[in-house]
Amino acid sequence: MRVDALTQWVSTMARNTPIELMQRRFGAVAAVLDTGEPVLIDKGDAGMAVRASAAVPGAMQPVESVRGLLVDGGIASLVPVRFARAMGADVVIGVDIYCKSPRQTGGSFLTTFFQIARTQTCLVSRAEIAEADVIIAPSVSVTDMKSAAQRDASIRAGYDAAVLSMPAVLDLINRWSSEHSKVVLAP
Numbered sequence: 001m002r003v004d005a006l007t008q009w010v011s012t013m014a015r016n017t018p019i020e021l022m023q024r025r026f027g028a029v030a031a032v033l034d035t036g037e038p039v040l041i042d043k044g045d046a047g048m049a050v051r052a053s054a055a056v057p058g059a060m061q062p063v064e065s066v067r068g069l070l071v072d073g074g075i076a077s078l079v080p081v082r083f084a085r086a087m088g089a090d091v092v093i094g095v096d097i098y099c100k101s102p103r104q105t106g107g108s109f110l111t112t113f114f115q116i117a118r119t120q121t122c123l124v125s126r127a128e129i130a131e132a133d134v135i136i137a138p139s140v141s142v143t144d145m146k147s148a149a150q151r152d153a154s155i156r157a158g159y160d161a162a163v164l165s166m167p168a169v170l171d172l173i174n175r176w177s178s179e180h181s182k183v184v185l186a187p
Helices: 003-013 046-053 081-086 109-130 148-180
Strands: 028-032 038-041 063-065 068-072 093-095 134-136
Touching (some): 003 046, 038 046, 038 081, 046 063, 093 148, 134 148
Antiparallel strands (some): 028 038
16 A cells, blocks of 8 residues: 555545544654654644555655654554553553564564564564554464455454454453443432
8 A cells, every 4th residue: 555545545534634633542653763753643643644644664755744754653663552551541451463473584684683683673672562452463464565365364364363363352351341430329
């Protein structure tokens, strides 16, 4: 999907409603390219927020903002559990499509560089990921961003991982509901 098409599609799906006026709280996490600082985008156009959050360095152009160029938030907060809690979430179901997926193999310089970057990202993210109530971690392998077959396989892997996680999700919801329900008896 082209960048402009992604932005337009998300904005259309959100009915061009500014994020701050949406019925449910929404936020996208991006990172400032120069500093790596994570940024929560919870105001403005949803399409641009998602575009910034999805701007994988080298694959999509960064998004200009008053804070600097924004790129994929995964470089600073791979699974943004802390932002979700800061926005008021009592229960956080995180999705990690990176750390549990197959690693690239080989001894080339580029492969070694990607392995090191992945190891660093996953080590730095481990503590925050552990703060989620449930983690869904599909195994996805994308070597060609334009491949419809790889995209379909990734969607299927996500679906399958979500189905496998449903018992844990339902147990979590039931526990949370029973701990937070109020019984009101009429006189």
